[in-house]
Amino acid sequence: MITTLDIQNYIADKIHKNFKEKVVERDAKEAYPESCFFIYIDKQEMHSMNISQNKKIYPILIHFKNPSNVTVQETSEKLMRIFDFSHKIKDTWVVVSNFECEIYEEDLMLAFDISFYVGKNRVREEREIMKKLRLKKEE
Structure with missing residues (x-):
């Protein structure tokens, strides 16, 4: 099963391969570069889908700060193409959905969900098998 760190590293690798700007940790002590990306995964959700599976959902926020000499609209479209579907x-297929893009004071905020299914860790109860069944039929 994949972890939050696996998802964050995957997103960072995709951004590194497609953009020249750095992905910076939000807790970094040094000054931020002129333009950079931040990746936020602050929560996760789990929904019971059936008797054997849960659906995990990770809301993702990519913040593109101070895009110098870059068109914000082009960057948002490129990010959506990169992360679409x-x-x-690792060994898990994930689905990307619910894209939302907002421009705030020339910064780009792109939000989407990553979801996948995980099996439930259920303990099987051992029960005695029925040996005979007697039916009484009334007329």
Whole structure:
């Protein structure tokens, strides 16, 4: 099963391969470069889908700060193309959905969800098998 760190590293690698700007940790002590990306994964959700599976959902926020000499609209479209539909992270296929893009004071905020299914860790109960069944039929 994949972890939050696996998802964050995968997103950072995709950004590194497609953009010249750095992905910076939000807790970094040094000054931020002129333009950079931040990746936020602050929560996760899990929904019971059926008797054997849960659906895990990770809301992702990519913040593109101070895009110098870059068109914000082009960057948002490129990011949506890069992360559109499904991806394989380690041994798990994930689905990307619910894209939302907002421009705030020339910074780009792109939000989307990454979701995948995980099996439930259920303990099987051992029960005695019925040996005879007697039916009484009334007329």
